[in-house]
Every structure is written in structure tokens, then in C-alpha cells.
Amino acid sequence: xxxxxxxxxxxxxxxxxxxxxxxxxxxxxxxxxxxxxxxxxxxxxxxxxxxxxxxxxxxxxxxxxxxxxxxxxxxxxxxxxxxxxxxxxxxxxxxxxxxxxxxxxxxxxxxxxxxxxxxxxxxxxxxxxxxxxxxxxxxxxxxxxxxxxxxxxxxxxxxxxxxxxxxxxxxxxxxxxxxxxxxxxxxxxxxxxxxxx
Amino acid sequence: xxxxxxxxxxxxxxxxxxxxxxxxxxxxxxxxxxxxxxxxxxxxxxxxxxxxxxxxxxxxxxxxxxxxxxxxxxxxxxxxxxxxxxxxxxxxxxxxxxxxxxxxxxxxxxxxxxxxxxxxxxxxxxxxxxxxxxxxxxxxxxxxxxxxxxxxxxxxxxxxxxxxxxxxxxxxxxxxxxxxxxxxxxxxxxxxxxxxx
DNA sequence: GCCTAATGATTAGCCAGCTAATCATTAGGC
DNA sequence: GCCTAATGATTAGCTGGCTAATCATTAGGC
Numbered sequence: 446x447x448x449x450x451x452x453x454x455x456x457x458x459x460x461x462x463x464x465x466x467x468x469x470x471x472x473x474x475x476x477x478x479x480x481x482x483x484x485x486x487x488x489x490x491x492x493x494x495x496x497x498x499x500x501x502x503x504x505x506x507x508x509x510x511x512x513x514x515x516x517x518x519x520x521x522x523x524x525x526x527x528x529x530x531x532x533x534x535x536x537x538x539x540x541x542x543x544x545x546x547x548x549x550x551x552x553x554x555x556x557x558x559x560x561x562x563x564x565x566x567x568x569x570x571x572x573x574x575x576x577x578x579x580x581x582x583x584x585x586x587x588x589x590x591x592x593x594x595x596x597x598x599x600x601x602x603x604x605x606x607x608x609x610x611x612x613x614x615x616x617x618x619x620x621x622x623x624x625x626x627x628x629x630x631x632x633x634x635x636x637x638x639x640x641x642x
Numbered sequence: 643x644x645x646x647x648x649x650x651x652x653x654x655x656x657x658x659x660x661x662x663x664x665x666x667x668x669x670x671x672x673x674x675x676x677x678x679x680x681x682x683x684x685x686x687x688x689x690x691x692x693x694x695x696x697x698x699x700x701x702x703x704x705x706x707x708x709x710x711x712x713x714x715x716x717x718x719x720x721x722x723x724x725x726x727x728x729x730x731x732x733x734x735x736x737x738x739x740x741x742x743x744x745x746x747x748x749x750x751x752x753x754x755x756x757x758x759x760x761x762x763x764x765x766x767x768x769x770x771x772x773x774x775x776x777x778x779x780x781x782x783x784x785x786x787x788x789x790x791x792x793x794x795x796x797x798x799x800x801x802x803x804x805x806x807x808x809x810x811x812x813x814x815x816x817x818x819x820x821x822x823x824x825x826x827x828x829x830x831x832x833x834x835x836x837x838x839x
Numbered sequence: 840g841c842c843t844a845a846t847g848a849t850t851a852g853c854c855a856g857c858t859a860a861t862c863a864t865t866a867g868g869c
Numbered sequence: 870g871c872c873t874a875a876t877g878a879t880t881a882g883c884t885g886g887c888t889a890a891t892c893a894t895t896a897g898g899c
Contacts, residue, residue, distance in 0.1 A: 495804035500811040503819040510826040511708045512753075517836035530885065549847060556709075561886060563849060568884085585847045585894045607692035612835025614697040616828035622700040625829070628822045629707040631813035638809025639714035727855060746877060758856060760879060765854085782864045782877045843898090850891075861880075868873090 507632065514613070521609055525602050526572065530557070530565050535574065538591045539599050545590035547580065574598060704829065711810070718806055722799050723769065727754070727762050732771065735788045736796050742787035744777065771795060 490496045522532050537554055538545060548566060552559045566589060569575040574595035580586040591599075614622060687693045719729050734751055735742060745763060749756045763786060766772040771792035777783040788796075811819060 495801045497808040499819045500808045503811045506823040506826045510830045513830050513833045517833035521836050604692045607690050609836050610701050611694040611697045613832040614700045616831045619696050622696045625825045626703040629703045633707045633710050634813045635810040636710045636714035639718050639806050
């Protein structure tokens with residue numbers, strides 16, 4: 446759930462995505478954008494000295510962008526029957542050496558737990574995009590590899606994928622992209638403050 | 643799962659978060675940052691004319707920041723026994739009129755489905771932070787309100803919350819915050835390209 | 840050489856999104 | 870006035886994160 450809606454912003458209702466299986470039946474109806482009310486924010490700022498308006502606005506803008514991009518990526522991957530996690534996994538295997546990766550290697554490279562990888566592999570294997578084989582030499586490990594079908598799915602989708610990635614950043618000039626990267630790195634550095642005990 | 647790890651970036655391993663209940667046992671070990679390899683990117687760019695390096699880099703930076711902020715917020719809310727969704731809901735009710743909101747209103751304001759609200763309310767009600775009561779006049783509807791306990795939890799946590807939000811943006815100057823907001827709006831506009839049929 | 844500890848994969852179970860279906864209630868057309 | 874359609878809430882079931890526990894296998898110390 447989008448956190449920023451505390452202050453009445455909104456994300457794209459999922460049911461409005463194009464190309465997803467079905468019509469909404471008893472789900473959210475579209476509703477007008479509710480942009481954050483300056484006076485509400487100022488009101489809060491009077492009650493809480495800790496509230497810094499520009500920071501909150503930047504944070505809300507970030508979360509709003511986050512939610513929209515997330516939604517858009519999900520819709521993109523859904524066209525190919527994939528989720529972000531599954532695509533990530535496939536791309537890793539696409540670049541993998543001959544013998545593939547072990548599930549643990551996949552987990553480590555992805556920054557998710559092994560349990561999550563097990564689940565994703567179950568799905569990908571069910572869809573015939575990936576195969577698990579015993580690893581010679583150490584019977585605890587498995588080799589995970591793309592099947593031909595998996596490889597061809599990627600080859601088929603990558604042009605579209607890169608094209609849409611370019612489109613996502615299409616409103617920014619090259620120098621704006623550079624600036625954005627710098628500013629995002631500063632936000633990332635700020636997460637330290639959130640994580641502190 | 644963080645999509646950007648296709649190109650070997652990483653997010654903070656969940657198990658390294660401070661203040662979460664327990665020690666990692668059989669989970670991810672820390673591993674070195676793998677920054678995207680320029681030459682890999684250039685290599686790919688040769689194979690796929692659609693790949694625009696600055697766009698991909700900006701996209702990866704964004705997704706990386708997204709994942710880290712998400713993780714940090716989750717850790718922050720976890721200190722108070724909340725998730726982002728629950729916090730959002732509580733904040734809405736905090737500002738609600740006397741009679742509270744109906745679950746549907748909550749859903750609409752949050753941009754999530756009613757089913758999701760039902761689940762969140764179940765959890766919040768179980769924890770005694772919120773109460774559901776029948777609505778006079780229309781027996782299909784419910785009134786959802788904060789309990790005293792819910793209200794006092796918010797009052798207790800908000801100073802810390804705003805403080806940490808300010809901290810999150812603490813590395814940026816005021817004018818950088820403004821710039822960031824502008825650039826993020828452009829990224830948001832770019833999601834159109836992702837959503838197109 | 841054996842026994843304990845470490846490692847790899849899986850399983851079970853929680854959470855919070857989602858869709859689709861169901862049920863109760865209300866509203867509206869004829 | 871009644872019956873159908875719309876509306877509000879819930880439920881069931883899927884997904885993909887997570888933790889914790891389990892099980893098999895391997896490695897290492899003594």
C-alpha cells in the first residue's frame with residue numbers, strides 16, 4: 446500500500462492497467478487525484494516541530510513515483526507472464542556460465558532469501574522456462590539453467606524491454622539523468638537515518 | 643525482489659536491519675556491493691540497439707533507491723509493530739471526521755482494494771488500535787475509528803516519524819529537493835511508455 | 840576415522856498486495 | 870410494490886516477499 450496516501454496522493458488503481466486479464470467487477474472506481482494540501486501540511490507542521498515541509502514533500506514525491514513505476518513495471522512484465530522477481534532471475538541465468546547457478550547463488554545475486562528463490566524457481570519450472578538438475582560433485586547443490594523456451598522468451602522480450610526502459614526515462618535529458626542519479630544516491634544515503642536504532 | 647539486480651546491484655539484506663526480532667540463522671550472508679559493470683552494459687548495448695545506457699543507468703539507480711527506502715521504511719514502522727499499509731490506514735483515521743471512515747472510503751483514499759483494507763483492519767482490530775462499528779442508516783456499511791490506544795500510538799510515534807523523514811532527505815539541500823521532485827515527476831510521466839499497449 | 844558444525848535446499852507459516860466470487864442490503868425502474 | 874441492479878464488506882485463493890525450522894550432505898577438528 447502506498448504510504449504517501451497518508452496525505453491523499455494516489456497511485457494508479459491496479460484495475461486500470463492495460464492488458465491485464467479481466468474487467469474490474471467490484472473493485473475500485475476511478476477517483477480524482479488528490480494532491481497534497483499545502484495548508485494541511487502547514488497545519489501539521491505547527492503541531493509537530495519535527496515536520497520539515499520540503500522533506501515531506503520530497504518524500505511523498507519519491508513514494509508516489511515509486512508506486513507508479515512499480516505498477517508500470519508489473520504491467521510490463523505481466524505481458525510476458527512474468528513478475529519482476531522472475532524476470533530478474535531469468536536475466537541472471539541468461540548471463541550465467543555453462544553450468545548455471547545454484548539456487549543459493551541466485552539468492553545472493555538477487556539480494557533475496559533462498560526461500561524466495563525456491564518459490565520463484567517452482568513457478569518458472571512449472572512454466573518450463575527453467576530447469577533444476579543435480580550438481581555433480583556436491584549432492585547438496587542444484588544447477589539451475591534456462592531451458593530453450595526460457596531463453597527464447599528473453600530474446601523475444603528484450604527489445605521491447607529496453608525500449609520501454611528508454612521510454613520510462615524519455616522525459617529526462619541526459620544531464621537530467623545524471624542529476625537524478627546523484628540525487629537518488631543522496632536519498633539512499635539518507636536511509637541511514639531511518640535505520641539508526 | 644529488486645529488479646535492478648539483473649545487473650548485479652544489491653539491496654540491503656533484510657537480515658541486516660537493526661532492531662528486528664532475531665538473528666539470522668540460515669539466511670543471506672553479507673556480500674560485497676556489485677556495482678553495474680560498464681563494460682557489461684556496453685556489451686549488451688551492442689547486441690540490443692534499443693538499449694540506451696544513460697536510461698538504463700538512471701532506471702537502475704531509481705530502483706536501487708526504491709528498494710533501500712522501502713526497506714528502511716519497513717524497518718522504521720516495524721519498531722512500532724506496524725507496516726506501511728497499517729500506518730497509512732491509521733493516519734487516515736487520525737484525520738477522519740467524528741464518524742470515522744467506511745472500509746470503502748479507506749480503500750479509495752489509499753488506492754488499494756477493499757479486500758486489502760479488510761485484511762489490514764483485521765490486523766489492526768486484533769491489536770486493539772481500531773474498531774469497526776455498524777453504521778446507522780445503512781446496514782451495509784461500517785464505521786472504522788481509531789481506539790484510544792491507536793490514537794496514542796500515533797501521538798507517540800509521530801515526532802520520531804517526522805524526524806526520520808527529515809533525516810531521509812537530510813543529504814539534500816532545499817533546492818535539491820525541489821529539483822528531485824521535478825525529475826521524479828518526469829519519471830512518473832515516463833510510466834506512460836511502460837503502460838502503452 | 841568420527842562427530843559436530845556448516846552449508847544448501849526445502850518446507851511451513853506469516854504478511855500484504857491482488858482478483859474473483861459471494862452474501863447482505865439498498866436503490867431504482869416499471 | 871417488487872425484482873433487478875448496484876453497492877459494501879467479506880472470503881477464498883494466488884503471488885512473492887520474509888523468518889524459522891528441517892533435512893541431507895559435506896567439511897573439519899581432534
